[in-house]
Amino acid sequence: MSAVPASRTQVHHxxxxxxxAGWYLLLTALAVIIxxxxxxMVVRALSxxxxxxxxxxxxYPVDVEWGVFRAAWDEGGIGRSMxxxxxxxxxxxxxxxVTAILAAYAFAFLRFPLRRLVFVLFIGTLMLPIEVTLIPNVQTMRDLHWLNSFPGLVGPFLASALGTFLIHQGFRAxxxxxxxxxxxxxxxxxxxxTRVAVPLSKPVIASFTVIAFLGAWNQFIWPEAVSTETHWQTVQIGVAALSATTPDHxxxxxxxxxxxxxxxxxxxVAFQRQLVRGLTAGAVKG
Amino acid sequence: MASVTLDDVTKRYGEVVAVDHMSLAVEDGELMVLLGPSGCGKTTALRMIAGLEDATEGTIRIGDRVVNDVEPRHRDVSMVFQNYALYPHLTVEKNIASPLLAREMHVDGEDGAVRKLSRTERKERVNDVARLLGLESLLARKPSALSGGQRQRVALARAIVARPKVFLMDEPLSNLDAKLRVQTRGEIVDLHQRLGTTIIYVTHDQVEALTMANRIALIEAGRLQQVGDPQSVYDRPANLFVARFLGTPPMNTVEGTITTTGGLGVRIGGVTVSLPPTPGDSRTNDGKTEARASASVGRIEQGRPVVLGIRSEHLQMLGGAMQEGGSSEAAQVASGFEPLLTGTVAHVEWLGHESLVTVAIGSGPPGARDGGTGSGAGSSVAITSSMPTDAVIGTGDSEGGDVPGSRTTIEVRLGADEQSPRAGATVTLFADPRHLHLFDLASGQRLAWDTHLQAAASR
Structure with missing residues (x-):
């Protein structure tokens, strides 16, 4: 072995x-920012x-007061809204x-007229932000007397274009x-x-379940619009209400x-894998 | 067990005709192979029998029952798929049992009654079939933990367990390696003999077809070309497609024209190959084969463009290193047959048990003796392959010689004990005239010349 290739290898190394090292530095910086x-939030809660x-x-936290969590849970109404x-x-x-699995099955395995068009329109609703449908939907809930009730909170969100799309991709594989x-x-x-399609698509369905759960838990605008009574506040509304109190609290x-x-x-922490897989869906299963 | 009958069945996908007015009768207990190149419609035909596709026109019968509008599960058929189609999330045992769960079955000792099986009955049947196919030790495994051959066996087991009237097999061996394919081939034939069930078997592999079939149905471009037992379709191909599709290497075909001067013959380039009476040809219509009769093709008359076919194993060769005397008379005596054509050895493939010699026709040196009936002018036989490929049906599968401008080549098979000539040697080819095949150039249909011979001779 001559010295030149050896040193070249070293340089390369x-x-x-x-x-x-550069990548790790960048990632660390990003992690800190996030x-x-x-x-x-923890510092401010404890101080x-x-x-x-x-x-x-x-x-750093000063004058640490652990009872603050209990206070938020009870007096702050977080327990109830949770x-x-x-x-x-x-x-x-x-x-x-459930509805996404059924709809995806229909689009993936049944033949019916205008299937492609219906599918495209269905998936197209992904593009609609909630604000567009908010007012008519709230009106509908009012007409149905569903304000301040579970049917009102969940009704419009029992079907999901995203879920249909993801699971459809899984079924097509x-x-x-x-x-x-x-x-x-x-x-x-x-x-x-039940015996073949769903068992074989478990990974996508699990991913979508996690995504759906996150989305549902984090809803804000809709529960704000349909729960006018404190009793029907969801936790996100409850937190928002708490933060509107005096700076002393x-x-x-x-x-x-x-x-x-x-x-x-x-x-x-528990479903990290499913979540990542869901976000990179399309390439589901071999 | 049941017969399967296709009566004038057509399948269209929009403008595309996948199966074109196909009529085929598969007898009870028969192993019928549907053979053809990929895309010829054989799988579509099978899927229509299974009920996975609807026939656009025509009637499909299983036994005496018209099944056009019957759901697949009620047709009493089982299918083995090319990719096995095992449920990957279920164990071998559950895979095999799956047809028993949902389908109603005939039960031993209960005449004609159909019902779903009990758990113990299912287990018993699965175990029986597993034993039959040597899968007992694999029952608890998932398909992903099996080899290709084992998966194929599980797929077979799943088909057998339902005890259907008809097995449908769609290229079941094509995903196996060569050795396993031969072995499984034997096992399927063995199973067929033991169970006696009607099998319709789709393949593009002519070796599978020839070795396994009771009868072969050759299909090309959605049309049935010929149906018959392996030997009859091999020996009496109904048209050029069948002639070129069956056999390795494919049948040699050379274009020429009919001549009736000095006896019936085919004029190829400058030489005439005489066609003596062939008593065997009347076998074409003996009922065993359903070869399309040549009657509609018309008369064999002077100047008619035809294609002469001869299989590589029916050719003999003299010349090159082997030729001692050099005279065609000596050669004729030696072979006992008439000289056919002269050419130059292009290359020799040695395969151990035999050699394949490729002879380029028309590339011999000037003055080489041509054979024939004496009408040859002494020039070498120069046949450039001017065959217009669109005028000849089924040329797609013939190898070599069909490229416009290239020379016609002929493959000759030599036994292991025969001495192969050197490349470049000039050779004369001989053939037993009984093994010559004649086809109409325009339609590709077989011409049976013996019936025309008397007419031609009596003129």
Missing amino acids: VARRART LFPIYM TPVTYFGRGSPL GVSTVATLLMTGGQV IPTELLDAASLDGYGHMRFL SNIAFAGAIVASLPLVVLL
Whole structure:
């Protein structure tokens, strides 16, 4: 071995390490930028507001008061609104998953006139922001006397174009021979759906379930519009209401926000893989 | 067990005709192979029998029942798919049992009654079939943990377990490696003999067709070309497509024109190949084969453009290194047959048990002796392949020689003990005239010249 290629390899090696180090530096910086507000939320929740501001808003908690979480839960009404949110979120998630599976199945496996057009229109509703449909939908809820009720909170969100699209992609990855084999085996559509299509598409369905749960839990505009009574506030509305109180109690608002986000943190940690896969969906399953 | 009858069945996808007025009767207990190149409509025909596609026109019968509007599951058929189509999330046992779950079955000892099976009955049947196919030790596994051959066997087991009247197999061996394919081929034939069930088997592999079939149905461009037992379709191809599709290498075909001067013959370039009476040709219409009769093709008359066909194994060769005496008379005596054509050896493929010699016709040196009935002018046989490919049906599968401007080549098969000539050697080809095939150039249909011979001779 001559010295020249050896040193070349070394140069190459160093360059690669430098590049890796650069990437890590960048990623660390990004992580800090993203995590800093969350850290500050914890600092503000734990610090008594008056003392904190007196110390000139430091980057660490002062005069730590742990009872603030309890206060947010009870007096702040976060406990009650979390109950409302939990029920509404479970209903919406369940509803979306079931209807998305059924709709996706129809689009993927049934032949009916104008199927492509209907599918495109259906998926096109993804483009509509909630604000567009807000006023007519609220009017409908009022006409149905569904304001301040679970049907009102969840009704318009029992179906999902995104879920239909994602699960449709998953179903399309199922070889058509399986459908042929199943129809010779005597499977009807319902049996094929439950015994073959859904079990084979578990990863996408799991991903969409997580996405649907996140979306439902984080809803703000809609529950704000249809729950006029405090009793029907969801947790996001509750947190917003808390933060609107006097600055003396801002620590309670921050504590409420932390409590409200805990279920999501748990969910993210538990279902990280499904979530990432869902976001990169389309390339589902081999 | 049941017969399957297609009566004038057509399948159209918009403008595309996948199956074109096909009529085919598969007898009870028969192993019928649908053979043809990819895209010829054989799989579509099979899928129509299964009920996975609707026939646009025509009637499909399984036994005596018209099944056009019957759901696949009520047709009492099982299908084996090319890609196995096993449920990847279910164990082998559950895969095999799947037709038993939803379908109603005939039950032993209960005459004619159809019902769903109980759990113990299902288990019993699955175990029986697993034993039959040697899958007992694999029952708890998922398909992903099986080899290709094992998956294929599970697919077969799933088809057998329902005890259907008819098995439909769509290229079931094409995903297996060569060795396993031969083995599984034997197993399917064996199963067919044991179960006695009607099997309709789709393949593009002529070796599978020839080795497995009771009868072969050759299909091209959605049309049935010929139906018959393997030997009859091989020996008496009904048209050029069948002639070129069956056999490895494909049948040699050379274009020429009919001549009736000095006896019936085919004029190829400067030489005439005589066509002696062929008593065997009347076999064409003996009922075993359903070859389209040549009657509609018209008369064999002077100047008619035809294609002469001869299989590589029916050719013999003299010349080159082997030629000692050099006279065609000696050669004729040696082979016992008439000299046919002269050419130059292009290359030799040695395959161990045989050699394939490719002879370029018309590239021989001037003055090389041509064969024939004495009408040859002594020039070498120069046939450039001027065959207009659109005028000849089924040229797509013939190898070599069909490219305009290239020379016509002929493949000759030599036994292992025969000495192969060197490349470049000039050789004379001989053939037993009984093995010559004649086809109409325009229609591609087989011409049976013996019936025309008397007419031609009596003129």
